[in-house]
Amino acid sequence: MKKLxxxxxxxxxxxxxxGQSLDYANDQFSLGNEAYMKGDYETALNHFLEAEPNxxxxxxxxxxxxxxxxxxxxxxxxxxxxxxxxxxxxxxxVQYNLSISNDLIADKIEVLPKSKLQIWWKTFRYSLGxxxxxxxxxxxxxxxxxLFLLYYFSRSKNLRRSGxxxxxxxxxxxxxxxxxxxxxxxxxxxxxxxxxxTDKVDxxxxxxxxxxxxxxxxxxxxVEILSQEGEWYEVEIxxxxxxWIYQDELRLV
Amino acid sequence: xxxxxxxxxxxxxxxxxxxxxxxxxxxxxxxLKITLTNGKATIQTPDxxxxxxxxxxxxxxxxxxxxxxxxxxxTFSYTxxxxxxxxxxxxxxxxxxxxxMLTTSPIKIEVIKGASASSSSSKSAQNSTQxxxxxxxNQNLIVRTQLSxxxxxxxxxxxxxxxxxxxxxxIDLGDIDFPTFNGFWTExxxxxxxxxxxxxxxINGLQYRKAILRQHVIFPQRSGTIQIESLSxxxxxxxxxxxxxxNITVKSNSPKITVKELPDGAPKSFNGAVGAFDFSATVxxxxxxxxxxxxxxxxxxxxxxxxxxxEPKFKFPEDFEVYDPETNDRISVSxxxxxxxxxxxxxxxxxxPGEYTIPEFQFSFFNTNTAKYQSATAGPxxxxxxxxxxxxxxxxxxxxxxIVEQSGLDxxxxxxxxxxxxxxxxxxxxxxxxxxxxxGPFALLLVFLIYRRRKEAQYKDxxxxxKRGAGRMAQKRLKAAQAALKSxxxxxxxxxxxxxxxxxLGDKLGIPIGQLSRQKILLELQRNGAQEAIFxxxxxxxDTCEMARFAPxxxxxxxxxxxxxxxxxxxLEGRLK
Numbered sequence: 001m002k003k004l005x006x007x008x009x010x011x012x013x014x015x016x017x018x019g020q021s022l023d024y025a026n027d028q029f030s031l032g033n034e035a036y037m038k039g040d041y042e043t044a045l046n047h048f049l050e051a052e053p054n055x056x057x058x059x060x061x062x063x064x065x066x067x068x069x070x071x072x073x074x075x076x077x078x079x080x081x082x083x084x085x086x087x088x089x090x091x092x093x094v095q096y097n098l099s100i101s102n103d104l105i106a107d108k109i110e111v112l113p114k115s116k117l118q119i120w121w122k123t124f125r126y127s128l129g130x131x132x133x134x135x136x137x138x139x140x141x142x143x144x145x146x147l148f149l150l151y152y153f154s155r156s157k158n159l160r161r162s163g164x165x166x167x168x169x170x171x172x173x174x175x176x177x178x179x180x181x182x183x184x185x186x187x188x189x190x191x192x193x194x195x196x197x198t199d200k201v202d203x204x205x206x207x208x209x210x211x212x213x214x215x216x217x218x219x220x221x222x223v224e225i226l227s228q229e230g231e232w233y234e235v236e237i238x239x240x241x242x243x244w245i246y247q248d249e250l251r252l253v
Numbered sequence: 254x255x256x257x258x259x260x261x262x263x264x265x266x267x268x269x270x271x272x273x274x275x276x277x278x279x280x281x282x283x284x285l286k287i288t289l290t291n292g293k294a295t296i297q298t299p300d301x302x303x304x305x306x307x308x309x310x311x312x313x314x315x316x317x318x319x320x321x322x323x324x325x326x327x328t329f330s331y332t333x334x335x336x337x338x339x340x341x342x343x344x345x346x347x348x349x350x351x352x353x354m355l356t357t358s359p360i361k362i363e364v365i366k367g368a369s370a371s372s373s374s375s376k377s378a379q380n381s382t383q384x385x386x387x388x389x390x391n392q393n394l395i396v397r398t399q400l401s402x403x404x405x406x407x408x409x410x411x412x413x414x415x416x417x418x419x420x421x422x423x424i425d426l427g428d429i430d431f432p433t434f435n436g437f438w439t440e441x442x443x444x445x446x447x448x449x450x451x452x453x454x455x456i457n458g459l460q461y462r463k464a465i466l467r468q469h470v471i472f473p474q475r476s477g478t479i480q481i482e483s484l485s486x487x488x489x490x491x492x493x494x495x496x497x498x499x500n501i502t503v504k505s506n507s508p509k510i511t512v513k514e515l516p517d518g519a520p521k522s523f524n525g526a527v528g529a530f531d532f533s534a535t536v537x538x539x540x541x542x543x544x545x546x547x548x549x550x551x552x553x554x555x556x557x558x559x560x561x562x563x564e565p566k567f568k569f570p571e572d573f574e575v576y577d578p579e580t581n582d583r584i585s586v587s588x589x590x591x592x593x594x595x596x597x598x599x600x601x602x603x604x605x606p607g608e609y610t611i612p613e614f615q616f617s618f619f620n621t622n623t624a625k626y627q628s629a630t631a632g633p634x635x636x637x638x639x640x641x642x643x644x645x646x647x648x649x650x651x652x653x654x655x656i657v658e659q660s661g662l663d664x665x666x667x668x669x670x671x672x673x674x675x676x677x678x679x680x681x682x683x684x685x686x687x688x689x690x691x692x693g694p695f696a697l698l699l700v701f702l703i704y705r706r707r708k709e710a711q712y713k714d715x716x717x718x719x720k721r722g723a724g725r726m727a728q729k730r731l732k733a734a735q736a737a738l739k740s741x742x743x744x745x746x747x748x749x750x751x752x753x754x755x756x757x758l759g760d761k762l763g764i765p766i767g768q769l770s771r772q773k774i775l776l777e778l779q780r781n782g783a784q785e786a787i788f789x790x791x792x793x794x795x796d797t798c799e800m801a802r803f804a805p806x807x808x809x810x811x812x813x814x815x816x817x818x819x820x821x822x823x824x825l826e827g828r829l830k
Contacts, residue, residue: 026671033669051674059673066667097664134682138690145694152702174691181682 025054032063041070058087062094069097074104075220075251079195082222082253086188090123105220126184133181137174144170192225194233194250203243207232214243223250266292268348268355270299272458275392276363282307282334285343285458287357290326292350299344299357301333308332335364343458360458393420395461396486396505398432404511407476408527408558409621410590411510413469417447418454418461421490427500429466432482432507436475438561440586442468470591472527472558476514483507515619520628526618528557534565534614534631542639543606549599551578551631556592557618559584564597565616570609574602606640727757727822731815738811746811747801750818754794757822771795790821 032047045067052060065080081098084091114122128136147170150163202213207229217223223235226242233250236242266289273284289296298310309331316325335341343360394417401412415431426447447464454463466486473479484505492498515527530553537548551565560582569575576599584593603609610633617628681687730753737746759769762777774795778788797806797814806814 022674022676025674025676029671029674030669033667036667037669055674055676056679057673057675059668059670063667066664069664093665093668100662100664130680130682134687134691138687141691141694145698148698178691185680185682 022054025051025060027051029055029060029063032067036063036067036070041067045071056087058084058091058094061087062091062097065094065097065101069101074101075195075197077101078105078220078222079251079253082193082195086191086253087129089126089187101220106218107221125180126187128180128184130181130185130188133177133184137177137181140170140174140177144168144174193253194223194225194235195253196221196223196245196249197251198249201245201249203235203241203245204232205243207234207244209246211244215241217245222253225252266290266294266348266350266353266355268292268296268346268357269453269455269460270343270346270357270360270458271455271460272343272360272362275360275458276365277335278365279335279338282332283362285331285333285360286328287346288326288328289348289350289355291324292348292355294348294350294355296329297347298329299346301331301343303341303343304333304335306331307334335362338364338366340364358455358458362458392459394418394424394488394490394501394503395456396466396484396503398481398484398505398508400481400508400510402510403508404513405473406513406527406619406621406624407473407515408525408561408619410470410472410528410557412588412590413471413481414588415466415468415484415505417464417466417486418456419464420459420461423491423493423498425489425492425498427487427489429487430485431467432484434469434471434481436479437471437473438558440470440472440560440591442470442586442588468588470586472561473510473512476512478509478511480507480509516624516626518626519619520615520617520626522615522628523617523619523626524563526553526557526562526616527621528555528559528618529620529622530555530557530559530616530618530629532616532629532631534634536634536636539635540637540639541603543603545602547601547603547636549601549611549634551597551599553595553616554593556590557621559591559593559595562595565614567599567614568612569601570603570611572603572605572607573609574604576600576602603636603638606638609636609638610634611636727753729753730756731819731822734815734818738815743801743805743811746815747798747806750815751795751798754791754798754818754822757825758791761825787821787824790817790824794818794821 028047028051032044032051035041035047036044045064048060048064048067052064061080061084065077065084068074068077068080078098078101081094081101084094085098088094144167147163147167151160151167152163154160154163196217196219199219201217203215203217205212205214217237221237223233223237223245226234226236228234229244231247232244233247234242235245235250268287268289270285270287272286274281275283277283285301287296287298310329312327312329314325314327317323341362341364343362345359346357348355397416397418399414399416402409405411413434417426444467447466450463450465452463453460455461466484485502486505487500487502489498489500532551532553534549534551537550541547549567553559553562564578564580567575578597578599581596581598582593584591584595613630613632615628615630617626619625620627730749734746734749734753737743737749755769755774758764758774758778759766762774762781764773764777774791775788778791783791794814794817797809800806809817
């Protein structure tokens with residue numbers, strides 16, 4: 001009994017703490033929005049940065065990206081737009097602003113075109129985010145149990161049959177939804193990409209300072225990280241070229 | 254010093270000194286003429302000490318009226334002989350005409366040995382039978398490329414004249430190879446027939462007839478030093494009835510032009526106009542109805558590269574339909590350069606009512622006179638467009654759709670909704686709550702099923718035991734009935750039979766004692782699919798027992814009834830499992 005009371009107390013305190021830090025983030029966020037509205041981007045940026053550690057998601061990263069863009073810091077704005085896309089890859093505003101930012105950087109890398117189906121699938125897969133899929137998971141679990149009970153208790157043959165197959169279908173969808181949730185979570189947190197922050201970077205053939213320069217990148221370019229070797233990252237750019245970059249030249253999305 | 258009093262009248266006076274040949278040989282004589290035209294003055298002759306005056310001065314005068322214009326001239330001639338070889342200068346002659354001091358240019362005379370090298374005088378040239386090979390340097394025939402300026406800014410105009418100077422009386426012009434102007438925009442002066450100009454040109458004391466072959470106005474298009482190629486001209490001279498004449502080819506000079514780059518700091522609206530211009534723009538009305546045409550006229554007046562001026566790029570409101578402007582040039586090309594007017598006329602049709610503004614437009618040019626950029630502005634023009642009810646485009650004519658054009662490029666606005674914020678790393682997926690929610694229902698189901706199965710097993714066990722005990726209980730009860738039968742108590746006998754059968758059927762069919770009734774028993778029997786015979790037997794036994802409570806049973810003996818009941822139970826035992 002005593003243990004239970006302690007447990008609930010700790011739970012309550014932690015929920016309150018989370019709520020408070022979110023309140024703080026909310027305050028900073030709205031202060032930043034006000035400053036941005038007045039065109040004081042410097043102040044807006046400081047408020048957004050203040051809010052950033054206590055929150056995550058599309059809104060904070062999108063607004064940070066905008067503030068950086070207005071201050072002319074394009075690589076930072078690209079970094080935050082890319083982070084915002086992690087939470088909603090199909091958000092049109094983020095995509096638009098990112099494309100404008102990408103027009104302002106030195107490197108223009110050919111991106112392989114994607115088919116409509118690929119785009120639709122990506123949009124669908126990440127549209128709800130891991131949490132959205134998780135909620136559907138629970139609904140499906142409940143549905144399949146209820147349908148099984150219908151099968152179990154009903155005396156009518158039709159009801160029993162639809163209960164059985166409905167339950168089976170719901171269970172299969174449950175597994176599919178769970179997979180989608182996992183993939184959405186991986187997209188958001190496990191995927192590794194980075195933005196180049198140094199004005200000009202020689203990409204090396206080996207993770208060693210003296211090795212051959214394979215190609216040159218400039219600040220603002222996005223790279224996918226394939227592996228890590230000490231203080232070096234093996235990267236791939238959108239055109240498929242690969243090489244090694246020293247860690248200080250990059251910032252992870 | 255000899256002073257000559259002279260009487261003269263006319264327009265502008267000129268004083269020219271010429272010699273008939275230069276260079277001359279020591280043994281030769283030559284003539285120096287000093288001519289004053291349209292003047293009345295005393296002429297101060299130059300010092301002629303370097304030469305021996307053979308003859309003169311002799312004076313001749315002429316008076317002419319040509320096309321109503323009178324002109325007079327007085328000429329003093331000296332025939333001179335050089336004293337020795339070398340280079341001598343004949344000084345300047347002076348004359349004071351109405352307070353204006355006129356002077357001649359000094360003449361440099363080369364005195365050489367032997368016979369006169371060049372057949373200089375037209376007379377002797379005419380007489381020479383010897384065919385002269387075509388020479389590119391010929392004292393008697395000169396072509397010149399004359400430029401109005403040699404150092405200009407890019408785009409500044411230069412007048413180029415190709416001039417022919419000749420001392421031959423008889424000359425037929427052959428091929429003329431005009432240079433091309435690379436790196437220049439060229440405007441030609443209207444071509445005229447080449448003709449001798451009335452005034453003679455004196456070069457180094459020699460008199461030449463002068464004609465302008467061709468003139469251009471050129472505008473350099475790149476900076477740097479540009480050399481104009483020389484002109485070459487071939488001509489046949491001195492042809493007469495007796496003489497086939499000489500073919501001569503001469504080449505002009507090839508002047509260089511220094512083109513300066515325009516200075517930095519050009520206004521944003523500068524588009525290459527160089528010269529001196531006036532800029533103006535007017536609209537014919539500022540109030541109009543929708544779909545009514547408005548004219549906007551832009552005029553550039555001045556001197557310079559007018560033809561290179563592009564149409565001004567006004568920022569018309571999106572709701573205005575604007576046609577390509579009509580360009581009108583009234584440009585003349587003369588020795589003064591290219592001047593005139595270039596005008597652009599825009600036809601504007603406002604499509605929708607409202608208030609519109611064409612913003613201020615700036616026109617800039619590089620002023621070559623001040624070597625500075627200069628700007629002129631026009632506008633802004635405000636328009637009030639009223640609704641045109643009577644002239645609405647009908648359905649048949651497709652109305653021009655307003656295309657919403659994106660004129661500025663900027664990122665989209667921030668998200669201001671605070672509810673979009675979520676706590677850092679507050680993901681629900683993967684938490685224990687998620688697992689409870691998704692796996693929990695199945696776990697509960699499993700627990701429920703197990704519980705139910707166990708309960709059912711227990712329940713089934715109770716029923717089974719009762720069922721199995723039913724036969725024995727019935728036997729026990731029938732035993733009590735048998736005892737009653739032996740003692741002859743008929744009332745008790747039937748009671749015991751009734752109790753025994755009821756109890757048996759209640760246990761066998763799973764009916765609780767409270768619900769036990771005749772009707773319920775029959776219903777349950779029917780549901781269990783009892784045969785008609787059994788059904789009838791059960792009814793018969795129960796009915797008889799109930800009847801026996803009130804009246805003694807007579808139609809059947811007690812022993813037989815007991816037997817039948819025992820058989821019935823035995824039967825039921827076999828059927829109801």
